[in-house]
Amino acid sequence: MLKANHVSKIYEDGTKAITDINLHVQSGDIYGFIGANGAGKSTLIKSIVGIHPFNEGEISIDGYSMKNDPVLCKKRMAYIPDTPDLYEHLTGMQYINFIADIFEVNLTERESSIEKYSSLFEMTGKLHHSIASYSHGMKQRIAIIAALVHQPSLFILDEPFVGLDPTASFQLKSLMQKHADNGGAVFFSTHVLEVAQKLCNKVAIIHNGKLVKNGLMEEVAGSKTLEDIFMEVRNESKNMDII
Template sequence: MSAEHRKLAVSINNVSKSFGTVHAVKNLDLQIDAGTVFGFLGPNGSGKSTTMKMIMGLLKADSGHLNIYGINVTNNPWDVKKIVGYVPESPRLYDFLTGLEYLDFIADVYGLDASTKKTRINEFLAAFDLENRENEMISGYSHGMQQKIAIIAALLHKPKLLVLDEPLSGLDPKSAKIVKDLIHKLANEGITTILSTHVLEIADAVCDKVAILYQGRKLAEGTPSQLRKEAKMPDSTLEELFLKLTGSSDIKDIVQALGK
């Protein structure tokens, strides 16, 4: 795709964010094409969640600019919120609502009409194997069921950009497959997804492109196979590449030593 025809879902220019003396994100530049699945990889504390929260307008960048589909996040936070869906690392739902009541409430927040609301909620509940559990209290749901409700809630208003912070954590293989298939389906419909994950096979399987973050900076960016080629590790797994780039290849030695 030529540069002028490239439609950007996310444009992050020279963005930094500190918490006291901790530089959570430092001079980050990132352009994400519309309709792609983009993965944030990086060790704990590398700035993945902070970047996602800035994209969502939940945290204000100290400096730099963030645009979502051409809309400036700082100047037009409401316009951005209408077109994005977000599932945080540990979603907080309302314990004493049923799954259905919660989804109904979220649909009302987004102003969906009654029939659209009903159709979408029922479709998603069925797709996520929750259709016989929707009248139970959220407090009684397993972690994975709560995660699925949070994902459905983020999709009800048909966002153009979906931001998923470690979406597959705690999901059983079947539910993880449902979410992976859903992400592919959304991409085919032109919806952009950003996800963070520590499971590198997931990034390899689901993401068109990934960025490896480390100490708030972008270490590398490209398709998983591009990155392997550039690092001159064409036959390696993304995991080996990740460990090489983040200087943590000694982890393997530690794990090996522990196993002895």
């Protein structure tokens, strides 16, 4: 469903943000992506969803190239950033309909999706309020509803649980699991390692722009916790820097 082959991103100042990234997210996967701040998580995610151009390699969604067919790729995915950038002069409903128009979602399908997800995330009675009046968590919920309105097969989420209360977090985790169970796929970054270990069947750890661990959860973590593995990666890097 999602393939990243030998992807590298170099910024204009010469900084290599990510180096030779290889990932394969398949139907049914919930794929966790973890790393320290500045490790390259958001850079890779923004390259996958077409926000950042990348210098080397190839990214494809359902066989379509992000470089050659970006619109077809984006129609197959939902991207939910860590900090939603919404049009705050609109109401929640206006914003969701705006996104639905972009994806050319017909009226019947959009009404069904809006009803389903606004109820799930307890936003039904708040859709006609101005986005400017929403809390951060409510803005995150609207971003989620809008991202899912076109029924995408691939979810790409960057720190999706930031700002969500326990109920909304639970509902989002349940939604991610059901989506994978129904043949979709989920790729998300998180600092909440306990959630990743319980929810994901696969995991990738990025450090200094490179994947240092990648594969099935039981193969990467074994009998250890993800926190243990993550700290081992950090300590190994520090020791190498000292040497």
